[in-house]
Structure formats: structure tokens, C-alpha cells
Amino acid sequence: MNGFDDDPYEGAMSLSARAMMAARGAPEYLDGLNPAQREAVEALNGPVLMLAGAGTGKTKALTTRIAHLIHTGAARPHEILAVTFTNKAAREMKERVGVLLGGAIEGMPWMGTFHSVCVKLLRRHAELVGLKSNFTILDTDDQVRLLKQLVIAANMDEKRWPARQLAGLIDGWKNRALTPERVTGGETAAFNNKGSELYAAYQERLRTLNAVDFGDLLLHMVTIFQKHPDVLENYQRLFRYILVDEYQDTNVAQYLWLRLLAQAHKNVCCVGDDDQSIYGWRGAEVGNILRFERDFPGAVVVRLEQNYRSTEHILAAASRLISGNSDRLGKTLWTEASGGEKVRLIGHWDGEEEARWIGEEIEAMNRGTRGLDPYRLNDVAILVRASHQMRAFEDRFLSIGLPYRVIGGPRFYERLEIRDAMAYFRLAVSPDDDLAFERIINTPRRGLGDKALQTVQRRAREGDMPLLMGAQAAVAEGLLSGKGLGQLRLLVEMIGRWHGDVLAGADHIRLAETILEESGYTTMWLNDKTPEAPGRLENLKELVKALEQFENLQGFLEHVALIMDNDSQEGDDKVSIMTLHGAKGLEFPVVFLPGWEDGLFPSQRSMDETGLKGLEEERRLGYVGITRAEEICTISFAGNRRVYGQWQSQLPSRFIDELPANHVEVLTPPGLYGGGGGGGYSASVETRATKADVYNSPGWKRLQSQGTRAGARPRGAVTLEAEVNFSIGERVFHQKFGYGEVMGVEADTLVVEFDKAGTKHVKAGFVTTDSVPF
Ligand code: ATP
Ligand code: MG
Numbered sequence: 001m002n003g004f005d006d007d008p009y010e011g012a013m014s015l016s017a018r019a020m021m022a023a024r025g026a027p028e029y030l031d032g033l034n035p036a037q038r039e040a041v042e043a044l045n046g047p048v049l050m051l052a053g054a055g056t057g058k059t060k061a062l063t064t065r066i067a068h069l070i071h072t073g074a075a076r077p078h079e080i081l082a083v084t085f086t087n088k089a090a091r092e093m094k095e096r097v098g099v100l101l102g103g104a105i106e107g108m109p110w111m112g113t114f115h116s117v118c119v120k121l122l123r124r125h126a127e128l129v130g131l132k133s134n135f136t137i138l139d140t141d142d143q144v145r146l147l148k149q150l151v152i153a154a155n156m157d158e159k160r161w162p163a164r165q166l167a168g169l170i171d172g173w174k175n176r177a178l179t180p181e182r183v184t185g186g187e188t189a190a191f192n193n194k195g196s197e198l199y200a201a202y203q204e205r206l207r208t209l210n211a212v213d214f215g216d217l218l219l220h221m222v223t224i225f226q227k228h229p230d231v232l233e234n235y236q237r238l239f240r241y242i243l244v245d246e247y248q249d250t251n252v253a254q255y256l257w258l259r260l261l262a263q264a265h266k267n268v269c270c271v272g273d274d275d276q277s278i279y280g281w282r283g284a285e286v287g288n289i290l291r292f293e294r295d296f297p298g299a300v301v302v303r304l305e306q307n308y309r310s311t312e313h314i315l316a317a318a319s320r321l322i323s324g325n326s327d328r329l330g331k332t333l334w335t336e337a338s339g340g341e342k343v344r345l346i347g348h349w350d351g352e353e354e355a356r357w358i359g360e361e362i363e364a365m366n367r368g369t370r371g372l373d374p375y376r377l378n379d380v381a382i383l384v385r386a387s388h389q390m391r392a393f394e395d396r397f398l399s400i401g402l403p404y405r406v407i408g409g410p411r412f413y414e415r416l417e418i419r420d421a422m423a424y425f426r427l428a429v430s431p432d433d434d435l436a437f438e439r440i441i442n443t444p445r446r447g448l449g450d451k452a453l454q455t456v457q458r459r460a461r462e463g464d465m466p467l468l469m470g471a472q473a474a475v476a477e478g479l480l481s482g483k484g485l486g487q488l489r490l491l492v493e494m495i496g497r498w499h500g501d502v503l504a505g506a507d508h509i510r511l512a513e514t515i516l517e518e519s520g521y522t523t524m525w526l527n528d529k530t531p532e533a534p535g536r537l538e539n540l541k542e543l544v545k546a547l548e549q550f551e552n553l554q555g556f557l558e559h560v561a562l563i564m565d566n567d568s569q570e571g572d573d574k575v576s577i578m579t580l581h582g583a584k585g586l587e588f589p590v591v592f593l594p595g596w597e598d599g600l601f602p603s604q605r606s607m608d609e610t611g612l613k614g615l616e617e618e619r620r621l622g623y624v625g626i627t628r629a630e631e632i633c634t635i636s637f638a639g640n641r642r643v644y645g646q647w648q649s650q651l652p653s654r655f656i657d658e659l660p661a662n663h664v665e666v667l668t669p670p671g672l673y674g675g676g677g678g679g680g681y682s683a684s685v686e687t688r689a690t691k692a693d694v695y696n697s698p699g700w701k702r703l704q705s706q707g708t709r710a711g712a713r714p715r716g717a718v719t720l721e722a723e724v725n726f727s728i729g730e731r732v733f734h735q736k737f738g739y740g741e742v743m744g745v746e747a748d749t750l751v752v753e754f755d756k757a758g759t760k761h762v763k764a765g766f767v768t769t770d771s772v773p774f
Pocket of ligand 2: 058059060245
């Protein structure tokens with residue numbers, strides 16, 4: 001085996017295309033570059049580092065460099081290893097190289113994400129780490145299930161030591177390229193002194209199953225390269241040129257992998273921006289980019305300063321914001337695109353109004369207003385900090401028929417936790433919904449696995465009845481044994497009770513909250529220690545919030561069914577909705593940045609967990625967000641958001657105060673002066689005000705001083721005891737006393753040690769968990 005069965009001509013450009021290019025002389029693609037970019041492109045051999053701010057043409061230079069390598073014959077397409085951040089970026093890059101060379105490039109097999117390249121490599125060399133080449137890749141759920149078995153086998157209390165927490169720990173080690181035997185020092189004490197032991201057992205189990213998790217893809221390849229110099233050498237020869245985009249977000253394992261591959265020929269070109277390092281929470285080490293010159297002495301270091309993407313106001317706002325960070329290299333950026341719109345800032349009454357206003361703005365821009373050419377919907381992006389923010393936009397856009405796509409993740413109603421929760425709601429409305437029953441019978445896990453489900457299905461078939469009735473019969477006839485029987489009885493009773501509530505016309509919001517609570521579904525995610533869990537909890541809260549606009553659960557379920565159905569009819573021109581994290585490297589003429597409120601953005605969780613470091617990473621996210629915009633950038637915030645069933649007043653993000661006033665225009669929130677319209681493109685009348693006008697206006701003060709909305713429920717009326725599970729040590733927020741930590745729980749009262757106000761007894765209904773997900 002050598003694993004080098006690539007056809008040497010695989011991916012080579014057609015001969016005619018090459019002949020055509022040769023005839024043309026100096027390649028045209030170099031013309032479009034500035035001198036610094038050109039240097040980075042033409043310095044073919046040896047290490048090259050391009051460290052430069054957003055929109056300065058790093059990716060463009062990287063792409064051109066690939067074209068140049070191929071054009072000059074320095075490398076054939078399959079000899080180039082090019083790593084980008086997403087598969088989408090890799091595809092785009094391949095297309096761009098094709099355009100630059102004037103002919104499609106067939107096959108660049110080694111252009112992709114770290115993971116996609118490593119899967120390919122590992123399939124070839126799996127046996128070196130005890131796997132077969134057809135190994136399976138586990139998702140997070142499988143991973144956690146496996147770990148749970150191991151935790152139980154180790155006689156540990158799974159409640160105290162949740163498998164998800166162990167999964168997070170192991171992922172962290174893998175990100176740092178630590179195999180079980182390399183976990184040393186204080187870290188061996190992790191997870192009740194069993195962390196590294198369980199990690200070793202887990203790796204062993206994976207091997208028996210012929211499986212890997214995501215972290216293994218890199219870890220195994222690093223291990224193989226380190227232990228098998230012959231294999232490494234072969235790849236060092238094959239990959240004659242290595243290029244990496246978004247280098248600032250590589251973790252230790254990725255860094256080692258790259259360094260091993262590049263150390264022989266050192267033909268490595270890395271591109272990045274320390275100010276855009278936003279994956280620290282996933283183990284990215286911005287130090288990797290800062291260390292480049294030490295790792296590769298004599299590197300050509302190219303600094304780019306001209307931004308080609310954004311207007312001066314947008315660039316100025318972004319530059320000022322990021323200058324608030326202390327831990328940075330610091331760069332100068334300038335643009336020739338003078339003039340244009342200032343960055344627009346607008347405050348809204350609440351999140352729904354924010355979505356409504358943005359929807360109207362987009363429609364107005366799409367029609368073309370104030371003498372501007374119409375923008376296509378494809379030109380517009382909405383970038384959110386947390387995925388639960390998307391729901392308000394999705395609902396609004398669906399109701400006004402504005403086509404949109406959610407990039408980098410499922411749309412709100414397609415998310416796992418939303419579909420689970422909806423399955424519960426469906427059962428409460430129609431207990432004979434068998435699909436819904438199958439979905440939730442063992443979610444959360446209640447010891448009703450496949451066998452129990454089969455028993456229920458069999459019984460239902462015999463009696464020609466829905467699964468729920470089959471379950472009821474199975475319980476009555478004692479067809480299940482032990483714990484399963486009791487659990488199934490409880491489930492059947494619960495569903496019966498909820499259905500009774502629906503029939504009795506009970507308050508549907510309250511009912512939805514009860515369902516999520518009683519079923520143990522919320523608790524399941526509260527106990528979940530993975531990075532995704534807080535986001536899922538936020539989404540569940542968002543789901544309950546969505547119910548407000550409907551009379552009852554039935555109406556809501558119909559609405560969602562229609563939404564899902566509408567989907568396929570839309571054309572290609574769509575607004576993009578994505579997270580700030582997902583927007584890295586992209587650009588749009590029009591960008592909306594909603595939800596700039598302290599706690600949401602910057603995220604409270606991020607600040608709590610890593611303090612100033614977290615705040616600086618949030619600020620970099622803000623920088624990434626603003627610099628995605630080419631022409632129009634609109635930042636907004638809401639005075640009120642509903643959190644845990646309560647209206648909570650929000651303060652504008654501290655980042656807003658860090659923006660340069662002379663590059664920002666404050667728009668009038670619609671309705672503030674009693675007039676219709678608003679301050680933006682959709683305004684029929686120009687009603688713009690200065691920032692001071694807005695903040696001093698009676699409307700704004702009202703917005704700020706009132707935590708409750710007229711007509712809304714008074715605070716505390718909806719969230720009562722036992723609705724929210726608080727755990728000792730949890731960070732919470734109280735409207736009067738601020739942030740604190742739960743020290744004890746007594747019925748509906750919490751004992752909280754507040755950061756500022758000291759220890760207090762407070763009603764649980766007035767306290768919210770303060771986590772904001774990634
Ligand atoms: P980010 O840090 O956000 O990833 P980047 O540095 O990779 O940004 P690119 O995406 O490569 O920047 O380029 C930004 C925009 O500027 C693109 O639209 C690109 O086509 C354009 N651009 C880059 N270089 C030049 C140039 N020399 N002349 C004209 N336009 C350019
Ligand atoms: Mg880029």
C-alpha cells in the first residue's frame with residue numbers, strides 16, 4: 001500500500017486551454033492585483049504570510065496564487081493542498097481559479113476544509129490507527145450515547161457527571177492534539193479523576209466500532225504523520241504547495257498537521273487576520289498566525305492595507321470598534337470608496353418590531369428608493385449573534401412573502417430541538433399522531449428504547465389503533481417489564497393530561513411551557529454541557545415566544561405546516577440569514593446587524609466564561625460583522641426582548657458606544673414621534689434625528705424605563721415555580737439585583753449570591769438564566 005494511486009494527469013487542465021494561455025503571454029489575472037498582492041502571488045517558493053485586515057484581498061490573492069501555480073506549471077492541480085474554512089468557500093475558490101485561468105479546472109482533490117481533506121487521507125491509511133477504511137463518522141448524539149455507556153460502566157453517577165460534559169472535554173483535548181496518554185498534569189484530574197481514563201476507553205471503543213468522531217479526523221492524521229515518517233514524506237512530496245485561508249482560526253491539531261506537511265519544502269502560504277479570530281471557544285489559537293515567522297524563518301510577509309470592499313464610513317466604524325481591543329497587532333486600513341451611506345443605527349421597541357422594520361427596509365431597497373438602483377435580495381444579509389434571533393425574521397419574512405435562506409444551519413423550524421418540541425405539541429393536540437409519538441417516546445431517554453417501541457407498535461397493530469392507545473394497552477396488560485412499564489405509564493398519562501388541557505381551552509403558552517417542563521425535555525438540554533445546548537434552550541424559549549401570535553396550539557401548528565410547505569416555491573433571489581460566525585470571509589452590498597444589546601451581543605455567556613478575553617472575541621465578531629458590508633450597514637437593537645416568558649428590558653450594546661459618531665447616522669425608530677414610516681428607506685417622509693434626539697426623546701426614555709409592554713403580561717405572571725429548573729452554581733440574572741450565582745433552591749424561592757447586591761432570597765419567577773448561545 002502506498003496510497004498514492006492518483007492518476008498523474010488527474011485534474012490537469014486540458015492541453016488546449018494551456019496552449020491558449022501560453023500564447024497569451026503574461027497572464028491577465030495578475031493585472032487586477034496591487035503590488036503587495038502580486039508579490040504574494042509571485043513568490044512561488046518558500047513560506048508566505050499574508051496578514052491583513054478584512055476586505056484587503058487576501059482570499060483574492062490566495063486564489064490567484066493557485067491559478068498562478070497551475071499556469072506556470074509549478075504544480076498540477078492535484079499537487080496543491082488548499083484549505084479553506086467551509087466547503088462552500090472551497091467550491092467558490094475552485095470556480096474562481098477556473099475563471100482566472102479561462103477554463104474550468106478539473107479536479108482539485110485537495111481543496112477543501114481540514115475535515116474533508118483529512119477524511120480522504122484517513123480512508124487511505126486507516127489501518128495505521130487500527131481502523132478499516134470504511135470507518136463511520138459519528139455525530140454528536142452517537143458520541144454522547146457511547147460516552148454515557150462508559151460513564152455508567154465506570155460506576156459514576158451520570159447525573160452528576162453528564163456524558164455531554166465529558167464529550168466537551170475530549171473535544172477540547174483533541175483540538176489540542178492530545179491523545180489519551182498525552183493528557184497530563186492537572187488535567188488528568190478532570191471529570192472526577194476519570195477524564196483521561198474514560199477518554200482512553202472511548203478511543204478503544206471507537207476502534208472496536210470502526211468509527212471516529214470529528215476531532216479524530218485530524219488527531220489520527222497527526223498521529224499517523226508522527227509515527228510513520230514514510231507516509232508523511234510521501235505527502236510532503238505530493239503536496240508541493242500548501243495554502244491556508246483564515247489561518248487565524250486554526251486550532252493546535254490543525255496547526256501541527258500543517259506544519260508536519262510543510263516542514264520539508266516550506267512552500268506554504270497562510271492568510272489571515274488576527275482581528276477576525278472568532279473561534280477561540282472551539283480551541284482556535286490566534287497565536288498560530290503570530291508564530292508563523294518563527295516557524296518558517298525567512299517568510300515573505302505581505303501586509304495589505306487597501307480595503308476594496310467597503311465604503312469609508314463602514315471601514316471607519318469597523319476600525320474604531322476593533323481598536324478597543326488591546327490584544328492585537330494593529331493595522332492600518334484605507335479605502336478609495338469615499339462617501340456613501342454612513343453606518344445606520346436604529347433602536348426598536350422590541351425584537352418583533354426590529355424584524356418588521358428590517359423586512360420593510362429590504363422590500364424598499366429591493367424596489368429601489370431615493371434614486372438608488374434596486375438591490376437584489378441576494379445582495380442582502382442579516383447577521384445575527386445567536387441562532388434564536390433568526391426566528392423573528394423567518395416568521396416575519398414568511399408572512400410578508402419575502403424569500404430568504406438560512407445559511408450554515410437548518411432553518412428555525414427544522415432544528416432538532418424545535419422538531420422534538422413540536423412533536424410534543426402535536427401529540428397534545430392530536431394524541432393519535434404516531435410519527436410524533438415515535439419521535440418522542442424515548443426523547444429524553446426514559447428507558448423506552450427500540451424494544452419498547454416495537455412492543456407498543458405490535459400492540460397497536462393488533463388493536464388497529466394509534467400508538468398512544470397501543471401504549472396504553474401495553475401498560476394495562478403489563479407487556480413491558482420493570483422501569484420501562486412505569487415510564488410508559490407516566491408518558492401516556494402526561495399526554496392524556498396535556499390533551500385534556502387543549503380540549504379545555506387552557507392557555508396555550510402556559511401549556512407549551514408545562515409540556516416542555518414535564519416531559520423532561522428542557523431539563524435534558526439544561527443538563528447538557530455541549531456548546532450547542534445553550535443555543536438549543538434559547539431556541540426553545542424562542543419557540544414558546546412564537547406561540548404568542550396565535551390563539552392556540554392548533555393555529556400555530558398549522559402555521560408551521562404551511563411554512564414548511566411554502567418553501568419550495570421560492571425563486572433564487574433570497575435574503576441571506578446567518579450567524580456572524582458563519583459570515584466569515586463573505587461580503588454583501590447590504591448588511592443588517594440586529595440585536596446589538598448587552599448580554600446578547602456581546603454575549604453574556606462568552607464574557608462570563610472567559611472575561612476580558614471573551615469580550616475581545618465578541619468585539620472581533622463585531623468587526624467581522626461590519627466588514628461584511630460593502631455599501632450599507634445597519635446596526636439595530638431592541639429595548640425589550642422576551643426571555644423565559646418575561647419581557648426584559650435591554651440596554652444597547654456597549655459596542656454601539658464605541659462606534660465613531662461622525663460615521664454613524666441615527667435613524668428614528670418608527671412610531672417614536674407618533675408619525676408612521678421610519679427613518680430608513682421605507683420612510684415616506686424624511687424624519688431623521690441625531691443620536692441625542694433619540695436618546696432624549698420621550699419615546700426612547702419610555703422605551704428604556706419600562707420593562708413591560710403595555711398590554712403584555714406583567715412580569716412574573718407567566719413564569720412560576722417549577723417551570724424553570726435552576727441548579728446550584730448556575731449564573732442567573734435578576735431585573736433588580738443583576739447577575740449572580742444560585743446558591744440554593746427552596747420551593748419557588750432561590751438563594752442567589754449577586755455580584756453586586758450580595759446574597760438575597762428571590763422568587764424564581766423573577767430570575768432568568770443569563771446564557772446566550774453561540
Ligand atoms: P476577509 O478578511 O473578509 O476574508 P479578504 O482579505 O479575503 O477579506 P477578499 O474577499 O479577497 O478580501 O476581497 C475583498 C473584495 O475586494 C472582493 O470583492 C475582491 O474581489 C476585491 N478585491 C481584492 N483585491 C482587489 C484589487 N486588487 N483590486 C480590486 N478589487 C479587489
Ligand atoms: Mg477572505
